Amino acid sequence: MEETNNNNFPREWEIVNLNDDDYFKIVMGQSPPSSTYNYDKSGLPFLQGKAEFGSKFPDPFLYCSKPIKIAKKDSILLSVRAPVGDVNIANSKTCIGRGLLAIETNKIKLNNIFIFYYLNFIKKQINSFSSGSTFKSITKNDLKRIKIFIPDLIEQEKIAEILSTVDNLIEETDVSILKTERLKKGLMQKLLTKGIGHKEFKKTDIGLIPREWEISEIKNISDVFTGKTPPTSKKIYWNGDIPFITPEDMTGYKYVVKTKRNVTEAGARKGSKILLKNTIIVVCIGSTIGKISIIRQKSIVNQQINAVVCKENVFCEYVYYAILFRTSLLKNQSGIAAVPIIKKSLFEIFKIPIPGKFSEQEKIAEILSTVDMRLQLFKEKKQKLQRIKKGLMNNLLTGKIRVKA
Numbered sequence: 001m002e003e004t005n006n007n008n009f010p011r012e013w014e015i016v017n018l019n020d021d022d023y024f025k026i027v028m029g030q031s032p033p034s035s036t037y038n039y040d041k042s043g044l045p046f047l048q049g050k051a052e053f054g055s056k057f058p059d060p061f062l063y064c065s066k067p068i069k070i071a072k073k074d075s076i077l078l079s080v081r082a083p084v085g086d087v088n089i090a091n092s093k094t095c096i097g098r099g100l101l102a103i104e105t106n107k108i109k110l111n112n113i114f115i116f117y118y119l120n121f122i123k124k125q126i127n128s129f130s131s132g133s134t135f136k137s138i139t140k141n142d143l144k145r146i147k148i149f150i151p152d153l154i155e156q157e158k159i160a161e162i163l164s165t166v167d168n169l170i171e172e173t174d175v176s177i178l179k180t181e182r183l184k185k186g187l188m189q190k191l192l193t194k195g196i197g198h199k200e201f202k203k204t205d206i207g208l209i210p211r212e213w214e215i216s217e218i219k220n221i222s223d224v225f226t227g228k229t230p231p232t233s234k235k236i237y238w239n240g241d242i243p244f245i246t247p248e249d250m251t252g253y254k255y256v257v258k259t260k261r262n263v264t265e266a267g268a269r270k271g272s273k274i275l276l277k278n279t280i281i282v283v284c285i286g287s288t289i290g291k292i293s294i295i296r297q298k299s300i301v302n303q304q305i306n307a308v309v310c311k312e313n314v315f316c317e318y319v320y321y322a323i324l325f326r327t328s329l330l331k332n333q334s335g336i337a338a339v340p341i342i343k344k345s346l347f348e349i350f351k352i353p354i355p356g357k358f359s360e361q362e363k364i365a366e367i368l369s370t371v372d373m374r375l376q377l378f379k380e381k382k383q384k385l386q387r388i389k390k391g392l393m394n395n396l397l398t399g400k401i402r403v404k405a
Contacts, residue, residue, distance in 0.1 A: 009149040010399035016150060018103070019143040023150075025104040028140055029069050029080075029096035036066040043067060049099025050079040050086045056116070056167060057091040067095030071102030076116050078103060081137040084130040085123040089116055101140070111153060113160035118148055121397045151399065158403040159396045166389045173382045180375045187371060191364045192325045195355055205351070206326075212356045219348035221319065223309045226284075226344050227301030230263055230270035237267030242274075243299040247283045250293045253379070254320070254372050256281075263300060271300035273307060278316045280308040282323065282330075284342040289334050290327040294320055306347050314354060318361035321368050322352040 009015075016023050031048060043065035045058075052058045058077065071077060071090045079086040081099040089112070096102055105112045119126065129145050130136035150156065194201070198210035206215060218224060229244075230237040243249075243259040244267075250256060268274050275281075276298055283291040285304040294316070301307055308323075310316040323330065330350055334340035355361050395401040 010151070010402070012151075013399060014150045016148050017144045018146040018148060019140070023106050023109055026140060026143065027069055027071060027075070027096070027102040027104070029098045029100040029102070031097040032064050032066055032068045032095065036064050038063050038065060044070065044093055044095040046095040046097065047077065047100055048097035049081060050077075050083065050088070053077075053079075053086055053088045055171070056089055058088045058094075060094070064095040069096050069102075070094065071096050071100075072104055074112055075102040075104050076112060076119065077101075078119065078126075080139075082130075082132075082135045083127070084136055084138055085119075085126040087116055087119045087123070089113075109153065110150070111156040111160050113164060114156035115148070117160065117163050117393060118397055121393050122146070122148075149397075149399070155403055162396065162403065163389065163392060166385060166392065170382060170385045170389070173378055173385060177375065177378045177382065180371060180378060184368065184371045184375065187368060188321060188325045191367060192322060192353065196360055196363055204353075206353065209353045210355070213353050214356065215351050216354045217349045217351055218308060218323075221311055221314045221354065222280075223311075224344060224348050225273040225275070225307045225309065227303050227305045227307065228270070228272040229302045230267040230300075234267075237263055237270055240264030240267060242268045243295075243297065244271075245281065245295065245299050245301045245305065247286060247288045247291055247302075247304055250281070250283065250288075250291045253376055254294060254369075255296050256293050256299070259299075268298075268300050273300070275299050275301065275307050275309070278310075280310070280316060280320050280323065281305050282308065282347070284334075284344070284347055286339060286341075289340045289342060290331045292320065292324050292327065306342075306344060313358070315358060315361040315365055317365035317369060318355070319352065321365060322354070323350075326350075326352060 018024060019026065037046065039062065041063050043063050044067050045060035046062045046064035047058055047060055052060045071094045073090055073092050075090045077088045077090055077096065078101050079099060080101050090102065105115055126146060129142045130138045193207060193209060195210040195213065200211040201208045202211050204215050238261065240263050242263050244261045244263045245256055245259055249259045275295055277296055279295050281293055281295060281301055283289055283304055284306045308319065310319055330342065333342045333346050396403065
């Protein structure tokens with residue numbers, strides 16, 4: 001690779017509009033009669049819009065027996081109705097509806113994978129050309145406003161190869177994440193209902209559990225506190241060293257890694273409770289109800305979150321997994337409302353199974369924690385690859401870094 005000294009595109013790159021007939025053939029989608037739709041794989045795969053888009057290729061489930069507008073295999077599919085700008089590549093001959101257009105590239109001049117990545121790169125710009133008060137869209141006439149900077153075919157191919165390699169690594173990591181999540185789900189099902197080494201079981205109102213285990217309400221094994229936000233108008237309460245946790249900071253990892261905002265000691269005292277390491281926190285208000293994490297340092301939480309401070313006779317990480325395993329049942333406690341909410345009184349009587357021996361609680365948590373650590377490593381690897389891809393796209397698709405044959 002060699003660097004360019006110019007912040008603009010390289011001088012030798014061509015500038016073409018997306019409606020240039022010498023480079024592109026555009027096929028605007030048109031929806032066929034709904035009577036021709038089917039799930040029996042009769043006819044061609046049918047895409048109305050971007051709903052079935054994947055990271056690179058779509059995964060259609062609907063078919064059309066009498067297609068009107070057809071995208072050839074390897075055509076680039078561009079979403080032209082809200083949301084505007086998403087792109088995929090047709091991995092087979094496909095019927096397209098009015099939410100999409102297909103772009104066939106001139107193979108003598110263009111590499112379609114390069115164009116796919118380039119359109120992804122300028123997605124926000126494409127969306128800015130859309131219009132409409134209710135549903136934004138772009139028309140074929142708008143395509144002349146979309147400019148593409150194109151290196152020679154050899155450089156296009158090298159850029160496409162580099163970005164595809166990173167994408168393949170991301171896909172491999174996704175497979176590892178999926179396999180590990182399935183392993184975790186299976187282990188939770190086994191360990192949290194059958195335990196370790198038990199042969200005798202009993203029926204309970206939450207299902208079959210080992211005879212030596214008990215069913216306990218959360219309030220009997222912990223103290224529960226609902227969070228509170230310190231007044232945001234008081235500057236003395238904010239920008240300190242104590243994490244202020246909201247549902248947004250609970251990012252799917254077991255532990256809260258970082259928070260967007262911190263509070264001072266004075267601000268923390270304005271919360272309902274200063275929480276210590278190993279406190280379990282559960283979102284009980286809002287669209288992310290049921291999210292659960294463990295805090296690793298002194299923190300406070302907002303009013304959407306209930307904090308579970310475990311008593312000495314239970315292992316907090318076991319309780320975390322026991323609640324996590326029954327999250328779907330916990331969500332059912334919220335009922336039907338514009339803003340879902342699990343009242344503290346209902347949360348406190350939520351039931352989980354508890355092994356009689358503390359050592360078994362520890363062992364179950366240890367097994368599941370090992371899988372969680374592996375899962376976290378895969379997720380961090382994916383995030384790193386995504387950052388690498390973003391940097392490569394910014395450098396390669398603008399010519400800041402050049403690639404030679």
